[in-house]
Amino acid sequence: MTLANAESPRPFKIPESVLxxxxxxxxxxxxxxRADxxxxxxxxxxxxxxxxxxxxxxxEREVLEETGIVIGTEAVPRSALRDWGLVNLYEIYPVWRHRYAPGVTQNTEHVFGLRVPAGTPVRLAPREHTALAWLPWQEAADRCFSPSNAEAILQLPRFA
Structure with missing residues (x-):
């Protein structure tokens, strides 16, 4: 049984995610x-x-939905997606807690890396994101609003 969100007919989000x-x-x-x-x-x-x-x-699904990048092609084979074995447990920002079942305040996030060729085209989902930037990894880490996202990017040289 899936509980519904009172503000929307969509079910509550599962508090387990990927980065x-x-x-x-x-x-x-x-x-x-982020658009919102x-x-x-x-x-x-x-x-x-x-x-x-x-x-x-x-x-794979989130990469396709948010960037239009298809994993499993010649340019971006499935082997380019790697589970880094890093797991973050973090407090869900209050502004987004309504998306989860009552009482859910933490999310478990699993970190992956995806190596793509330089110049890979990106098509944003306009309802979710409004702009994109390709940045050197240290600069990208500095720009992230999420501490767990910044920390994951700082680990990039270890996994690349």
Missing amino acids: VVIYTPALDVLLIE KPGFWQSVTGSKDLIDEPLALTA
């Missing part, structure tokens, strides 16, 4: 600006759609 750091061989990182919070820059993030959805599938 996907998209980067080039030169370690330039893609950041996208101008000035909030981040990597691709998103919650599981189903409790048993594999995390790699969640990552």
Whole structure:
């Protein structure tokens, strides 16, 4: 049984998500600006759609939805997506808690990296993001509003 959100017919979000750091061989990182919070820059993030959805599938789906990048092509093979084995437990920002079941205040986030060729085209989902930037990894970490996102980007040289 899935509980419905009183403000919307959509079910509550599952408090387990992925963070996907998209980067080039030169370690330039893609950041996208949230449509609902101008000035909030981040990597691709998103919650599981189903409790048993594999995390790699969640990552593939969110990358496609938010950037238009298709994982599993010749340019971006599935092997380019790597689970870094990093897990963050963080407090959900109060502004977004209404999306979760009553009493849910924490989210478990699994960190992935996705290496793409330089010049990979990006098509933003306009309802979610309004701008994009490819930045050197240190600069990208500095621009992120989320501490866990910034920390993941700082780990990039270790995993790239």
